[in-house]
Amino acid sequence: MTARDAVAELRDGMTIGIGGWGARRKPMALVREIVRSDVRDLTVVSYGGPDVGMLCAAGKVKRLIFGFVSLDLIPLDAHFRTARQSGALPDVMEIDEGMLQWGLKAAMIRVPFLPCRAGLGTSVETENPQIETVQSPYADGEVLLAMPALELDAAFVHVDHCDERGNGQILGPDPYFDDLFCGAAKRRFVSCESILSTERMTGQSCIHSMVLNRTLTDGVIEAPFGAHPTACVPKYGIDVPHLQEYSKSAADADAWSRYRERYVDVDEASYLETVGGPERILGIAAPVF
Amino acid sequence: MSGYTKAELCIVAAAEAFRGDGEVLASGMGLVPRLAAGLAKLTFSPDLLLNDAECTLVSQPISPGPRTGELAVEGWLPFRKVFELLWSGRRHTMNMPTQLDRLGYCNISRIGPVARPKTQLLGVRGIPGNTINHPCSYFVPNHSRRTIVERVDMASGVGHDPERWRPGVKKDFVDLRRAVTNLGVFDFEGPGQSMRLLSVHPWSSEEEIQKETAFPLARADVVHETPAPTAEQLRLIRDVLDPNDLRATALG
Incomplete structure (x- = not known):
């Protein structure tokens, strides 16, 4: 399926969950697709990074359920701060990050x-x-x-590999809570760096990397570099210069319009070229904290 | 005062918070807390566990800044295992809150009202779970009436106000251990478990500390001068823990 097919299933007022953590393995290609769509008034559940900031900047978020919003190597997200400090996002459910996984788990196991x-x-x-x-x-x-229980209408996550049936592989060192986001949701959309045969995935890496089984997923979207500008280690790290440019675009409405025109209101192939192409992204080292 | 910097003394004072800790994960959030946990590990609390702020347990402290060489990997600790570990009590965190108040409440979330904060900060992160489950300490690099306040704008963690504790809630695991600032060292053993001055850094005074604190501060029966770093502690800080001297700007 395509990112557009997945996002077309969203309706105004839905509750969505977004996997990853801060500036790490966020399904940003899918998030950009949500920004481009007409959907609005979303309740967003996230271990927040630029996914939250970008959706706030685009006016998509009615309510945020979160423990933090951070770009990791840049401690705070400028767009999220602008939304909060301007009064554009008064409705938040701020909870401990352990409570958040607990709410997802409750939804997943139906208690x-x-x-x-x-x-x-x-x-x-x-x-x-x-x-x-x-x-x-x-x-x-x-x-x-x-x-x-934090019941989600839809979940969006990004992993390294999937097969056509929706078995997903995470090669990075932390699966975060992507399986719980999927387990808590009615519809589950997984973008991945590449779609591989099941045999190729399971044959080349430790079995522990097969974090998502196909009962947890509904749609697979091939999106190379689909986590950029967040990290998808070991393939690529956090694009800090890009996140700095993204942060500066919170200065005023014009700055955001320019960012959006250049990086969001374009197709993914153009996006990849504009941010420097695969070679540049592959050269971004894993973050050191 | 000579032969060491203010930051170096703060690191030594903050390390003392971890004295007596056994096999617990010592998590220093921010530069001085991180170096303090490392110093405690290399000296008087060798059983401490350390991690890399991602998902690796390491058997030796990691120097902040550009990384050279391999990590001394000891284990795997992804975030969900961090939650299990901290809810089980086997952790001691030291955070750098934006506000800390008389009864030990800290704030890393926001300044101003929830609907429209004047300043939006990180969010509570794991502080609610940390403070109700295991020992917690704090480091405040800019002690003033704006940071050491009568009451925080948002209580990100628990403290000692009886009115905030619902009957039946278990407080047994709460252990607000130490607060270290750029002026002195404190615990929460004053009247009503309020913040209490234990020692004054050599460049400050009780008068200055009270003047920079937004509430009348309790004091220990005997208030000492915070001990200066030893030669061995300075060697460990300078040569082993922070060879890139990131601490040079740690106090702003």
């Missing part, structure tokens, strides 16, 4: 909530009155936070 201590006694508890507590039915009687 209404999972208990944890994280969040209790903090502003996360007081500013999110829809999050309830629950008392242990056992002798300890402890009161715990009941992290509600």
Whole structure:
């Protein structure tokens, strides 16, 4: 399927989850496709990076469920900050990053909530009155936070390889929570660096890299360098100069229009050429933190 | 004061927060905390685990800046295992909050109201889970009435205000261990578990610290001068932990 086919399934007001972490292995080709679409009023669930910032800049986000938004080597995302500080994004559910994976897991395994201590006694508890507590039915009687299931209408993730049937392989050192995002969603779209035969994927790497099985995925989109400007290690690192340019485009509406015209309102082939082509991206070293 | 920098003394003072920790993951977020965890590991807390802010456990501290040579890899710790480990209590974090208050609440999230913050920061990250599950310490490089406040704008982590604790919630694992600033060292053992001055850095004074703090500060029965780094500590900081001297700008 194509990125356009996947995004065409979105409707106004849907809740979407975006895999990856910060500036790492974000499905940016799919995010750019969402920016180009007419869809609006999205609730976005993410370990946020430029995916969140770009969707905020494009006015797509009605509500954000998040633990942080960061570009990693650039600590804060300028577009997200602009959206928050201008009042354009008043509706946020700010939660502990462990609570976020817990909410996805609850949705995945079809329970209404999972208990944890994280969040209790903090502003996360007081500013999110829809999050309830629950008392242990056992002798300890402890009161715990009941992290509600974060049910997603659609999930978007980016991995290294997929086969045609939707088995996905992650070669980077951290799978993040992509499997939980897929498990929590009704429709699951996976972009990948390349579509390979099942035998080629499983034959060339450790079996542990086969993170997504085909029960977790509905659509596979071949999108080489589809995580750029975020990292997809070991293939390529974070494009810091590009993220600096992206950050500067938060200066005002004109700057964002220029960024958008140059990098978003174009097809992916043109995008790749404009950002320096495959050779340049392949030369970006893995990040050192 | 001679023969060492303010940052070097802060690193030594911050390392003390990890004294007595056994096999726990020592996570220093930001330069001084990271060097402090490394110094503790190389000296009095050798059993500490360290990681690389990605997903690798390492058996030797990693020098910040351009990396040379291979990491001393000890294990694999992707984010989901970090959550399991910290919820199980086997971690001690040191963060650099934008605000820290009288009862130990920290803020890395925002300044101003939730609907329209004056300044949007990172978001709470894992601080709610950290502070309610395992020892936590703080480093504040710019101690002032704007950073050491009566009450934070957003409580990213837990603290010691009884009104914020719902009956039945387990507080047993809360351990706000130390706060180190560019002026002094503190714990949270003052009246009502409030912030308490333990030692004053050689270039500061109790008067200055009180003046730069937005609330009346408790003090330990005896307030010492923060000890200067030893020759061996300075050698480890300069030659092993931070040969690129990133600490030169750590206090702004």
